Amino acid sequence: VIATDVAIFSVQNSALHVLLIQMKKSPFSGMWALPGGLIHSNETPDAAAKRHLAEKAGLTNTYLEQLYTFGRVDRDPFGRVVSVAYMSLIPSSKFNLKTTQEYAGVQWFPIFALPKLAYDHSEIISKALERLRSKLEYTNIVYGLLPREFTLSDLQRAYETILMAEIDKRNFRRKILGLGLVTPLRKKTAGSANRPARLFKFATRKPTFVNIL
Amino acid sequence: VIATDVAIFSVQNSALHVLLIQMKKSPFSGMWALPGGLIHSNETPDAAAKRHLAEKAGLTNTYLEQLYTFGRVDRDPFGRVVSVAYMSLIPSSKFNLKTTQEYAGVQWFPIFALPKLAYDHSEIISKALERLRSKLEYTNIVYGLLPREFTLSDLQRAYETILMAEIDKRNFRRKILGLGLVTPLRKKTAGSANRPARLFKFATRKPTFVNIL
């Protein structure tokens, strides 16, 4: 039996969050788990991950990447299940969380305040975090975490939050602009009690290798 | 149904090789494939990969790393099989290839002269090559390709072969020695018609992150 589990990340209020689902059935009743489920026999693992993302969390069209396959023999108390784990990134703007009858709840948790997790899901989250952190440094996948329009400070905050490091503003901007990662728009933010910031969009929203840090 | 396939790499005569097995049963009769097979229900994917490595190629105690899980619905004409692919590295010294009744032959093929491959195995080999090339640059996994004792020129040749690039000898040595990746032995090569070379061993034979190139 083969299944898939998806670690969904999002940056909210300068904290990295994961989306979890609260389980109803024992022995995990009340515990939280990654959204996921079986891979049908006429379905690719990628398609199954997308499907569960949509069914269990109402998310479509997100960044999605295969992570690792977890196969400990006893990882599922109901029997042998090998799980192909995925990582997904979503912009903080998408909040339309959908909950289903099957589960007790759906909720975002900050990475540093996770509840008790079912199965080997904390192991999956560790692996996903590791992958996210390293890919931030050599690809443009941050685009998955930001809305279509954003400021350079938003972008820098995403990096700082995930990498748990402070970055010099001037050096960061020079680097990002020099790489042509983003293109400026003719718009600025408005309404905040401070100087308006120029808005940018990503030059491309396809995964690309770029040396960022 | 879930299986595993292993792309086994080795550097021989300054060329990167993959180990392939010739199939007997149709529709792939005569074609070549990666060693692999089913994952038993009481076995982890890692253990299954190790087992097939031993059974089909007589190799034990090699570098082994999970690569990616391939799940195209039609990848196996006998029915739905999802395959957890692995990459393995072996030193050029280990040549004790073992062949079994099940297959028509076992043979090393240079990466640039591969025969017709069964299933989606050429896709797996591409992915493995990509992983190997990138990990050479930021980890110490070359150790999997070299014998316990080797010269700096051996090490450099391994890099040049796999990355398909010429590397400056002085810069390479400075870098490698500066990183403390290898430790010198009190021995030198002998018997060749040129100046003997100092032998080295790896400081550690566990996977470690190090910026090499």
Add this chain to the structure above:
DNA sequence: GCAAAAGTGTTATCCGTACACCCATGG
């Protein structure tokens, strides 16, 4: 006018890269 975030340049240091000759051995 004050608080809050945006925006902007210069300098020192480190790292990568380019480059050529002498040395030790076997035959």
Add this chain to the structure above:
DNA sequence: CCATGGGTGTACGGATAACACTTTTGC
């Protein structure tokens, strides 16, 4: 003595890293 690979240092240029003040807005 010759062919073969082993072994070694230096100088330049580009990238990274450190660092502080002015600007624009809302209240």
